[in-house]
């Protein structure tokens with residue numbers, strides 16, 4: 001077994017690992033992405049929103065981090081177009097969170113108010129729309145829609161093309177991608193040794209971005225990243241002529257015309273399809289846009305989320321082994337720009353910025369203690 | 372392209388293909404009627420606009436998609452003709468809400 | 473909602489015999505079939521065909537009536553023109569989502585069944601070549617179906633291309649109907665016959681041999697047969713106008729109004745796969761098939777497969793396997809004990825052994841050449857999403873190293889046919905790029921719906937409180 005020697009090994013080649021690698025691609029072959037290609041990873045089964053509104057209640061730092069990523073997204077899209085030759089179909093024309101009852105309206109308004117009332121949060125351009133205001137923007141809304149909240153910064157992209165673009169771009173930059181599963185990691189004299197099912201890798205630094213695999217691997221380098229069980233299902237309708245001028249939180253139309261209906265939150269980690277959940281998604285979507293009734297459902301999928309107990313990301317550097325980092329987050333599409341353009345350079349520089357201190361994994365120590 | 376064997380027992384069924392009357396036979400699928408009428412293509416794809424027509428005739432390939440009585444994207448090979456049926460070849464993706472629920 | 477003992481999906485020879493057997497043992501059976509009339513692929517329209525000269529379709533075809541008659545008398549419930557689009561294991565039984573009828577007069581809803589007998593048969597092996605998406609290029613099964621169901625035969629310049637029994641069967645049927653076939657382009661590579669000969673002893677006793685050779689001879693008497701065609705192209709503007717083909721590197725172009733292609737058939741595995749049944753690669757047939765025991769029992773309890781969906785073996789084997797699976801289900805549901813099951817099974821097991829003689833030889837002889845299985849260049853491999861062979865190969869090189877990743881990276885298999893037209897090719901291309909064997913690939917993940925259905929139909933699936941709770945937002 002030959003040992004490969006590199007500067008940085010990123011474990012996990014989903015959206016998080018790949019976006020980080022993108023931001024470090026100047027390393028070329030001294031950077032390696034080790035990826036097991038698990039079938040139902042979130043990066044191959046998400047909804048594709050680049051979404052800021054409503055996020056960050058309970059974690060003020062997350063508000064600014066998310067907004068920053070949404071603002072930086074055009075630059076990431078531009079880089080991918082230039083260096084990978086791929087248009088990831090970024091559209092930031094706003095996003096509607098529809099409410100299906102007066103109660104939902106009130107609870108939404110209340111949430112946004114509490115969110116923005118947090119000390120030191122950046123305000124993002126989001127406001128409540130009455131039913132008539134919502135209808136004026138989207139006449140296809142059904143009679144059950146009481147209104148909603150509209151975020152000007154919100155949008156969506158084609159997340160599968162995003163992943164493919166990152167991979168193509170990384171290959172062109174000379175970054176190594178190895179199909180393998182990292183089974184064990186151990187600190188060594190000059191960094192870390194990673195034992196994989198296809199051989200050993202020695203790296204000066206290691207970034208664990210292995211989605212649901214992060215919890216186990218991070219533990220090997222002194223980091224605790226607890227994850228909770230959560231899977232989601234999505235329905236895909238046939239291509240239709242474009243009729244959605246912007247994305248809805250659970251309904252969006254791709255640049256190719258297909259309409260996606262999302263996305264459930266189920267307390268499990270497997271990615272089996274549950275037809276009853278598909279039925280529930282369909283019924284809710286029909287309340288929002290009744291004219292979809294005759295559209296044909298072409299596909300459905302399920303994937304498991306990378307979700308921490310409080311729902312916010314973990315950005316952590318090991319105190320015991322400062323060359324080891326762990327990243328785990330839900331909203332890896334939205335945050336792809338921040339990961340590539342801000343987080344990656346910081347990790348390259350050797351330490352996480354102070355602004356990311358609230359995301360350290362120590363905040364879950366009480367969770368572990370309780371468990 | 373296709374010719375009917377002279378010795379068949381089936382009755383005539385008149386349908387409208389792209390607005391023109393055509394005499395199909397009972398038991399014909401819409402795809403059979405289309406082919407019998409001399410048309411090979413049922414649609415242009417929503418991906419590239421390329422023309423496509425019936426390929427497998429057993430419901431597998433979805434190349435024969437066509438608009439039947441106003442409902443787009445029906446498999447022509449899996450639907451039998453009925454008197455007065457309106458069959459329309461289609462271009463690209465349909466607009467929202469054109470089907471029958 | 474009443475629950476039947478066995479839901480049979482597919483009314484070809486396997487499903488017809490299975491349903492007849494099951495009801496004869498006192499089980500309640502419901503048969504769902506996408507086609508408008510019983511018979512499956514080989515016996516398509518056997519009760520309704522407008523063709524008036526029986527000899528045109530061959531004696532084998534009319535045997536189908538012998539299966540339909542007892543089936544009709546069996547008391548099995550029969551739902552033609554009805555697609556099973558989903559199936560899910562419930563607390564006590566499987567729920568089936570069905571959709572059928574004509575637009576405007578749709579029937580639908582859910583049915584419950586204690587066991588599932590999947591007899592969804594085979595689909596034609598889709599082998600991409602340049603121009604294969606042009607209108608006027610059709611499969612042999614398609615042309616055969618037009619003859620059986622509508623008494624329609626090709627007119628104009630007709631070229632057949634490919635290899636395998638179905639190609640010759642259709643060539644013979646067309647020739648008998650008076651169609652002038654311009655050329656038959658046979659794609660068996662040089663040297664293949666010699667390779668296949670090691671399986672010849674079994675073939676000598678095959679029922680196919682005598683009849684098959686007779687068909688081939690009859691066709692050869694009437695048309696020009698070109699052997700060892702290694703490359704194929706259909707050309708034309710908006711529709712097929714000519715065919716180019718290469719033999720030993722030398723190209724010929726002939727005008728054509730219709731190009732009829734056949735490269736054999738592969739199992740239609742989407743239903744068992746979506747139910748979670750294990751799949752395995754059959755290297756002799758270059759296709760995925762469900763893992764199954766000798767009775768058709770799959771890796772999922774209560775789910776059985778019979779007929780060509782369980783691995784290509786032809787119509788006679790389909791009858792035998794349909795009977796065996798029905799017997800196993802009757803045993804599993806406590807209708808008959810194992811001794812009675814085995815006694816009733818013996819004749820079917822003998823029939824199956826007879827039917828399988830010579831299969832290895834046919835598989836070896838007609839296995840498509842690597843050039844056809846593993847195309848290169850701008851040829852679309854996914855017809856729905858128009859993904860080319862090169863794009864798929866490039867994605868693998870970028871790191872899409874599983875069938876699932878390849879699909880997400882390229883959209884290959886994401887269109888309305890749900891990958892039926894590209895799955896086998898995607899597997900071959902992936903294996904080719906990885907330098908691996910197809911058998912080493914993780915099988916594809918196949919999901920419901922099995923066919924596109926309207927959103928309203930999905931919304932009609934019975935609601936379940938915990939499922940409802942998963943989609944509520946902002947309360």
Ligand SMILES: Cc1cc2nc3c(=O)[nH]c(=O)nc-3n(C[C@H](O)[C@H](O)[C@H](O)COP(=O)(O)OP(=O)(O)OC[C@H]3O[C@@H](n4cnc5c(N)ncnc54)[C@H](O)[C@@H]3O)c2cc1C
Pocket residue numbers: 011012013014015016017018034035036037038041042043044045046047048049050051180181182183209210211212213214217231232233234263303304305306328329330331332333334335
């Ligand atoms: C249904 C659903 C909808 C979503 N919608 C959105 C949305 O609209 N907007 C948004 O921003 N986010 C959304 N997300 C979240 C987003 O998809 C995820 O945050 C993101 O994909 C996480 O990426 P990841 O790379 O961390 O993890 P993953 O996608 O899980 O990738 C991890 C990778 O690591 C590999 N791996 C695991 N263990 C090992 C090991 N030991 N060795 C080597 N490799 C390993 C895996 O094989 C995998 O390839 C959604 C998620 C789901 C499930």
Ligand SMILES: Cc1cc2nc3c(=O)[nH]c(=O)nc-3n(C[C@H](O)[C@H](O)[C@H](O)COP(=O)(O)OP(=O)(O)OC[C@H]3O[C@@H](n4cnc5c(N)ncnc54)[C@H](O)[C@@H]3O)c2cc1C
Pocket residue numbers: 429481482483484485486487504505506507511512513514515554555556557591592593594595596612613614616638641737740743778779780781786787788790922
């Ligand atoms: C196009 C074609 C033509 C053929 N012609 C011949 C021939 O002439 N001679 C010969 O010996 N062999 C022929 N074969 C081979 C043939 O597959 C077998 O000989 C035999 O038909 C297999 O029988 P079966 O019962 O397994 O399945 P099939 O006869 O294939 O029957 C399967 C049935 O299941 C239905 N079905 C599939 N999925 C669903 C679903 N989700 N819901 C509801 N119904 C569903 C199909 O519509 C079909 O009616 C042909 C195969 C094909 C594909």
Ligand code: FES
Pocket residue numbers: 402424425426427428429430431432433434435436446447448449
């Ligand atoms: S011709 Fe293939 S689905 Fe109709």
